[in-house]
Amino acid sequence: MTAAIDIRGVTRSYVVKGKPDFMALKGIDLTIPRGEVHALLGPNGAGKTTLCRILSTVLLPTSGTVTVLGHEVVRDAEKVKQCLGVVFGGDRGLYNRLSARQNLNFWASLYGLRRGERRRRVDELLDRMGLAQRADERVQGFSRGMKQRLHLARGLVSDPGVLILDEPTVGMDPVAARDFRDLVRELRADGRTILMTTHDMAEAAELSDRVSFIDDGNLALTESPTTVGNIVSTRERVDARGVPQEVRDRLTGLAGVAAVSETEAGVLRVETEHSEATRQVLMTIVAAGVTDVSRSRPSLEEVYLHLIGRRGMAVGG
Numbered sequence: 001m002t003a004a005i006d007i008r009g010v011t012r013s014y015v016v017k018g019k020p021d022f023m024a025l026k027g028i029d030l031t032i033p034r035g036e037v038h039a040l041l042g043p044n045g046a047g048k049t050t051l052c053r054i055l056s057t058v059l060l061p062t063s064g065t066v067t068v069l070g071h072e073v074v075r076d077a078e079k080v081k082q083c084l085g086v087v088f089g090g091d092r093g094l095y096n097r098l099s100a101r102q103n104l105n106f107w108a109s110l111y112g113l114r115r116g117e118r119r120r121r122v123d124e125l126l127d128r129m130g131l132a133q134r135a136d137e138r139v140q141g142f143s144r145g146m147k148q149r150l151h152l153a154r155g156l157v158s159d160p161g162v163l164i165l166d167e168p169t170v171g172m173d174p175v176a177a178r179d180f181r182d183l184v185r186e187l188r189a190d191g192r193t194i195l196m197t198t199h200d201m202a203e204a205a206e207l208s209d210r211v212s213f214i215d216d217g218n219l220a221l222t223e224s225p226t227t228v229g230n231i232v233s234t235r236e237r238v239d240a241r242g243v244p245q246e247v248r249d250r251l252t253g254l255a256g257v258a259a260v261s262e263t264e265a266g267v268l269r270v271e272t273e274h275s276e277a278t279r280q281v282l283m284t285i286v287a288a289g290v291t292d293v294s295r296s297r298p299s300l301e302e303v304y305l306h307l308i309g310r311r312g313m314a315v316g317g
């Protein structure tokens, strides 16, 4: 069976006036089978949006080939558009002065849906996205979460087999983000293939079958979320100021403590492998009378570097 998305040797350079061309993608290879939810992670400027734009046929690759359900994005752009739904985060693409229903009707008519079919499809999408009650209100009064659900409905108007979600939950409050993730799970259960970009490691681990890390235009590695999830859910760190030396020595010897170091700002950083170790570290520090203490999860970059380091994989070039 043809893959849902097949990306081979894709490069993309941007022409920047007065400078050498900038290579935003340096040779990406990635195959995503049908029915998979795949998360694309990477720091700002890594090339995620560029790749999504190439997939959605609005940007041409400089070299390489991309197919969506067997259709090539340059040669068969029209066919790709028919089988692909695209949802970009933010305010782009919605008409704020129109109602949710009018927005969807407009999009459905662009896809050539006839009146009866259009009405059925729009009603079904409004209902599924939890927008039926507010369907005839202007979009400008909608919350961020509601707008994003409308974006998703828009992406589903043509009933596409493949969905691209570019940072779909960015800027949402936690409840709206959770509701949105539930919707993504439902779409997966429909058998749709989803490629999503996100900065949120926990979200990627929760939703996706596989995760790819992109950095500086290169695909660094592709992992199952179990690997990523284990690291995200178990690794923690404790930062503290003013920890006496003898307490530092004791922390180093505690079970489950992976590393003890001092940050540039003179803060003691203790990295732990599981929450029981974190508890022991906190108790030890607090018992020594230290009050300036905080607990946090590793950032995307830290997990990312950890994964690459452990695999001993060279990134770049």
Ligand SMILES: Nc1ncnc2c1ncn2[C@@H]1O[C@H](COP(=O)(O)OP(=O)(O)OP(=O)(O)O)[C@@H](O)[C@H]1O
Pocket (backbone or CB within 6 Å): 014, 015, 016, 022, 024, 042, 043, 044, 045, 046, 047, 048, 049, 050, 051
């Ligand atoms: N039209 C353009 N002209 C020149 N450079 C561009 C253009 N669009 C993107 N770039 C550059 O290409 C690189 C990749 O950008 P891209 O938007 O794909 O990254 P991203 O991974 O989506 O980042 P973010 O997480 O910030 O959205 C960046 O260095 C960006 O500055």
